[in-house]
Amino acid sequence: MVHPQRVTQRHIADVLGLSVNTVSRALAGKGQVSDATRDAIRTEAERLGYHPNSHARSLVSGTTMVVGLVITNPSNPFYAALISAVEQRCRTAGYSVLLLVTEESEQNEQEAVQQLLRFGVDAVLGVPIQNRPDAWESLAKAGLPVVLLSRDIPALGFDFVGIDAEQGIHDAVLGAVGEGGVRRAWLFEEDLEISTTAERIAGFERALSDLGAAPADSLVIKVPTRRTGGASLPWRPDDAYRMAAGLITPGNHPGLVVTGNDYFALGVYKALRECGLRVPDDIMVLGYGDHPFAAYLEPALSTVRLPAHAMGTRAVDFLLARLADPDAPRRAALLPPDPVHRASTRGAA
Known part of the structure; x- marks a missing residue:
C-alpha cells in the first residue's frame, strides 16, 4: 500500500x-x-x-496552544459538563484541550503532570486529589500557569474556581424541610479526604444547628469510595444501598437523609422501599448534583444543581488572564450552587 x-x-x-x-x-x-x-x-x-504542522509552529512561536485538563472521574455527570464547557471556551480562544484522568490515584496524578510537562502544554486546569501536592508543585516550579477547579491547594497560590458546597448544602437542607423542621437527619457522604466532602459535612451540620437540632440528632455515614488498586471507580448506588439497608428500620430512621451525590440517593430509595418507608411522608431525601435522572425518580429527587458550565468558563477565563499577565494577583471565585426542591422533600417547590 x-x-x-x-x-x-x-x-x-x-x-x-x-x-x-x-x-x-x-x-x-x-x-x-x-x-x-x-x-x-x-x-x-x-x-x-x-x-x-502544529509542532513545527510551536518550535517557532514557543507555544503549543494546548491547555492540559486533569480531572478525577469522567463518569461523574458534573465533570462531563465541565469538560464540555472548558473545551468550548478554549476553542473560541484558539486552544486545544489535552484531557487526562486520575481516578483519585496519586500515581495517576503524578504521571498525568509529568505527561503535561513532556508535552509542553501552555497552561493547566486541574482537579487535585489533595492528599499530596507534590505533582502540582512540579507545575509551579516549571512556571506553568495553573487554575485549580473544585478543590484548592492554597499554599501553592494558584488561581482557583470552586463551588460554595457548604452554603449550598446548608441552604438546601433548610429549604427541604420547610417550616415543619426536622427531628433527626443523616448524611451519606463519600469517605474521600477532600475539601468538597468536608464542606458538605460542615454545611449539613450548620443547617441542623440552625434548625435547633442537637448534635446527637445528626449522623454522618461515610460510604466506601469504590477503590480498586489505588484508583476510584464510578459511583454505584449499591454502596449507599447496603449501608442504608443496614441502618434504617421502620423504628429507627431520621426525618431527612442527605446524600453527597444523587447516585447514593438511588441506593437510599431502594433501601427505604424495601423497609416499607415512604418518601417524603416517612422520610425526606435530598441529593447533590442534580444528575440527569434526578427529576425522573418517583418521587422526583430534591437536590443541589451545580454550576458546571459556569465553572469551566470562568476557569478558562482566569487561565487566559494569567497567560496575559503572569504577575497579576491571585484570582479566586466560589460559585453558588442552586437548591432544587422537588417531591422527595416537603420544602418549597
Missing part, C-alpha cells in the same frame, strides 16, 4: 512557482503578499488538503 504524503508548504510553493517563504507568510497572514497571490495560495492549500 502506498501511503499519501503529508502536504507541506513546499508542495504549494512548487505548484504555484512561488518561494516557500512567500507561501508561509501568506498562510500566516503576515508580510508583503498581494491579495491575488494570497488568495491563490489559500485556494491551492485547500485543494491539496494542507493543514499547518
Whole structure:
C-alpha cells in the first residue's frame, strides 16, 4: 500500500512557482503578499488538503496552544459538563484541550503532570486529589500557569474556581424541610479526604444547628469510595444501598437523609422501599448534583444543581488572564450552587 504524503508548504510553493517563504507568510497572514497571490495560495492549500504542522509552529512561536485538563472521574455527570464547557471556551480562544484522568490515584496524578510537562502544554486546569501536592508543585516550579477547579491547594497560590458546597448544602437542607423542621437527619457522604466532602459535612451540620437540632440528632455515614488498586471507580448506588439497608428500620430512621451525590440517593430509595418507608411522608431525601435522572425518580429527587458550565468558563477565563499577565494577583471565585426542591422533600417547590 502506498501511503499519501503529508502536504507541506513546499508542495504549494512548487505548484504555484512561488518561494516557500512567500507561501508561509501568506498562510500566516503576515508580510508583503498581494491579495491575488494570497488568495491563490489559500485556494491551492485547500485543494491539496494542507493543514499547518502544529509542532513545527510551536518550535517557532514557543507555544503549543494546548491547555492540559486533569480531572478525577469522567463518569461523574458534573465533570462531563465541565469538560464540555472548558473545551468550548478554549476553542473560541484558539486552544486545544489535552484531557487526562486520575481516578483519585496519586500515581495517576503524578504521571498525568509529568505527561503535561513532556508535552509542553501552555497552561493547566486541574482537579487535585489533595492528599499530596507534590505533582502540582512540579507545575509551579516549571512556571506553568495553573487554575485549580473544585478543590484548592492554597499554599501553592494558584488561581482557583470552586463551588460554595457548604452554603449550598446548608441552604438546601433548610429549604427541604420547610417550616415543619426536622427531628433527626443523616448524611451519606463519600469517605474521600477532600475539601468538597468536608464542606458538605460542615454545611449539613450548620443547617441542623440552625434548625435547633442537637448534635446527637445528626449522623454522618461515610460510604466506601469504590477503590480498586489505588484508583476510584464510578459511583454505584449499591454502596449507599447496603449501608442504608443496614441502618434504617421502620423504628429507627431520621426525618431527612442527605446524600453527597444523587447516585447514593438511588441506593437510599431502594433501601427505604424495601423497609416499607415512604418518601417524603416517612422520610425526606435530598441529593447533590442534580444528575440527569434526578427529576425522573418517583418521587422526583430534591437536590443541589451545580454550576458546571459556569465553572469551566470562568476557569478558562482566569487561565487566559494569567497567560496575559503572569504577575497579576491571585484570582479566586466560589460559585453558588442552586437548591432544587422537588417531591422527595416537603420544602418549597
